[in-house]
Amino acid sequence: MAIEAVKVSVTINGLEKSAKVEPRMLLAHFIRDELALTGTHIGCDTSQCGACSIIVNGDVVKSCTILAVQADEAEITTVEGLGTVDNLSPMQKGFWEEHGLQCGYCTPGVMMAMMGLLKENPNPTDEEIRIGLEGVICRCTGYQFIVSAVKHAARLIAEEKSEPAEDTSVVKEGISS
Missing domain, CATH: 1.10.150.120 ([2Fe-2S]-binding domain)
Known part of the structure; x- marks a missing residue:
């Protein structure tokens, strides 16, 4: 039986983005694979290393511990949202x-x-x-x-x-x- 895709919409680094994903997709994979923001790294897949840490609604979270559907309508900041090469934070x-x-x-x-x-x-x-x-x-x-x-x-x-x-x-x- 096929799993039906669900639309997830977020404001990430100040931009509104959305994509249809499987309900079981982790937020880390949503950010990297669907939104093409590869600064969020996946180091362990067990929530131990923290390489995938981001800010969701003002709180630091490990994005490998949250499903993308749980972040629907959230405000997210990744490392790409801190600054640019020409204007470092x-x-x-x-x-x-x-x-x-x-x-x-x-x-x-x-x-x-x-x-x-x-x-x-x-x-x-x-x-x-x-x-x-x-x-x-x-x-x-x-x-x-x-x-x-x-x-x-x-x-x-x-x-x-x-x-x-x-x-x-x-x-x-x-x-x-």
Whole structure:
């Protein structure tokens, strides 16, 4: 007996997307295979490694633990939604500038998990970062460069928030509007 496809619609990285999928498709596979966003990695298929971590409705989740149909109408952010090559996000800059990766396979999941941490705790200690990393396994590093990268990203985010807003008023003939 054939399984009937179900339409799943999400807002992912600010764009509305939908596709018909089998009800048993995991969200990680939906993102990678149906939406062609391959930054979300699948490392273990058992929810142990965290390489597939993303943000769904404001919460960090392992996308291999959720069915795509459960995410219908959800707001999702993947690593592709953080920034671009020409405009890196503070998290991406932190990892770039502090060498917070080696092979890079776990890095998207680490970044997404740390986005969740910095949302809750914008100035974490090394220990708090290490605790926040407990759900993501990196087999290449000793985590110190990752901790440094997250601390750097936290500083960059704080600096962004403290910069004065750009003055958009127009001055004509000595009169501000």
